[in-house]
Amino acid sequence: ELPAIDGDFYNISHTLNPEERVLQLKVRAFMETEIKPIVNDYWRRGEFPHHIIPKVAELDICGIAYEGYSNPVRSYLMEGVLAMEMARVDVSFATFFGVQSGLVMGSIFLLGSEEQKQEWLPELKNLRKIGAFGLTEPEVGSGVAGGLTMKAKRIGNSWTLNGQKKWIGNATFADVIIIWAEDEEDHQVKGFLVRKDTPGLAVEKMEDKMALRIVQNGIITLTDCLVEEVDRLQKANSFKDTANVLRMTRAGVAWLAVGCARGAYESALKYTRERKQFGKPIASFQLIQNHLVEMLTNLTAMQTMVARLSELQDQNELTDEHASLAKVFCSLRTRDIVSKAREVMGGNGILLEYDVARFVADAEAIYSYEGTKEINTLIVGRAITGYSAFV
Numbered sequence: 001e002l003p004a005i006d007g008d009f010y011n012i013s014h015t016l017n018p019e020e021r022v023l024q025l026k027v028r029a030f031m032e033t034e035i036k037p038i039v040n041d042y043w044r045r046g047e048f049p050h051h052i053i054p055k056v057a058e059l060d061i062c063g064i065a066y067e068g069y070s071n072p073v074r075s076y077l078m079e080g081v082l083a084m085e086m087a088r089v090d091v092s093f094a095t096f097f098g099v100q101s102g103l104v105m106g107s108i109f110l111l112g113s114e115e116q117k118q119e120w121l122p123e124l125k126n127l128r129k130i131g132a133f134g135l136t137e138p139e140v141g142s143g144v145a146g147g148l149t150m151k152a153k154r155i156g157n158s159w160t161l162n163g164q165k166k167w168i169g170n171a172t173f174a175d176v177i178i179i180w181a182e183d184e185e186d187h188q189v190k191g192f193l194v195r196k197d198t199p200g201l202a203v204e205k206m207e208d209k210m211a212l213r214i215v216q217n218g219i220i221t222l223t224d225c226l227v228e229e230v231d232r233l234q235k236a237n238s239f240k241d242t243a244n245v246l247r248m249t250r251a252g253v254a255w256l257a258v259g260c261a262r263g264a265y266e267s268a269l270k271y272t273r274e275r276k277q278f279g280k281p282i283a284s285f286q287l288i289q290n291h292l293v294e295m296l297t298n299l300t301a302m303q304t305m306v307a308r309l310s311e312l313q314d315q316n317e318l319t320d321e322h323a324s325l326a327k328v329f330c331s332l333r334t335r336d337i338v339s340k341a342r343e344v345m346g347g348n349g350i351l352l353e354y355d356v357a358r359f360v361a362d363a364e365a366i367y368s369y370e371g372t373k374e375i376n377t378l379i380v381g382r383a384i385t386g387y388s389a390f391v
């Protein structure tokens with residue numbers, strides 16, 4: 001009998017406790033049975049499978065690392081493993097989930113008032129409400145730390161917001177969008193919970209993306225959009241606070257990269273054992289084995305790295321540079337792994353039905369979002385040298 005195909009070569013999942021392992025396998029089964037059969041069709045059409053949301057809610061895994069607000073206390077390691085399991089089947093789905101559970105719930109968990117947490121976290125956790133996170137702008141991407149063009153002006157007990165956001169995942173159907181804007185008075189970045197249907201809020205779907213086609217990214221325009229002071233994130237007083245959210249979610253993106261790489265590796269390994277040329281499985285050729293082992297080596301290094309990253313997070317010792325280093329390394333290596341996976345599959349590697357082509361495309365989005373390779377490299381560079389090369 002052939003050995004089992006599993007990209008967890010060093011058994012990282014053995015570091016989970018039995019209850020956590022059960023949850024990992026439950027999410028894996030969900031991804032295999034509910035998402036895998038429909039994913040290529042939705043990806044091709046660039047649509048989101050809305051009917052899946054109640055089933056995701058049943059898994060009860062949103063915001064799994066945040067204590068309280070009807071959440072049992074679990075770990076960042078568990079959260080990371082689940083992100084990997086999702087991305088192993090589909091990076092779009094994992095990204096939809098990451099926006100909801102990480103960027104949106106995380107912002108409210110870290111920076112919201114008690115009332116804001118009570119109002120939003122249970123609803124977001126149960127996916128009765130969907131969230132989006134609006135930081136990037138048409139003209140401000142990597143440079144968000146250096147100033148935003150979205151402006152917030154306080155008038156009495158309300159704020160008016162004016163400006164645009166670009167690339168905002170889940171924005172087309174979100175019930176609440178966290179908008180990051182620069183206060184015209186003190187020039188600090190503040191966060192606002194902008195509710196769906198607020199007058200002055202317009203969202204346009206971005207079309208023709210070549211990656212993450214299931215994720216509904218929007219361009220948001222706010223025109224004299226009125227938001228009450230109670231809907232301003234009460235503990236978000238400067239970009240440093242926003243960066244605390246990004247530190248946490250970047251660690252999640254590193255796990256997502258691992259999932260993408262693992263999905264491609266496992267598909268390629270299976271394919272090479274089944275595909276025959278010259279009368280033999282192509283997996284029996286030395287040059288193919290060299291590719292496969294190189295992929296597995298990188299994948300194993302990535303998994304070991306993110307497992308330690310989550311331990312740091314669980315011990316409350318995670319720094320910006322820890323998260324950035326892992327994001328850079330994993331997204332870079334993922335690009336390598338998916339392209340090797342495509343290579344060993346020959347022509348079929350570029351057909352959507354063989355899955356790997358989707359991983360190749362989606363790896364490009366992972367590479368650029370939540371801080372590009374350059375920006376995360378400069379965050380590490382600043383930490384090790386003491387000199388900031390970018391702000």
Ligand code: FAD
Nearest residue numbers: 133134135136141142167168169365369370371372374390
């Ligand atoms: P730019 O900032 O214009 O960068 C272009 C190039 O210049 C990059 O290679 C960059 O590394 C390089 N560069 C820039 N500055 C420097 C420097 N100082 N030194 C060296 N090189 C530099 N944003 C959100 O707010 N919410 C979302 O939900 C969201 N989802 C996304 C989903 C997808 C699929 C994608 C692709 C993006 C998403 N983003 C989202 C935006 C994402 O975070 C930005 O694309 C990213 O921060 C890079 O910004 P940019 O695309 O404007 O590139």
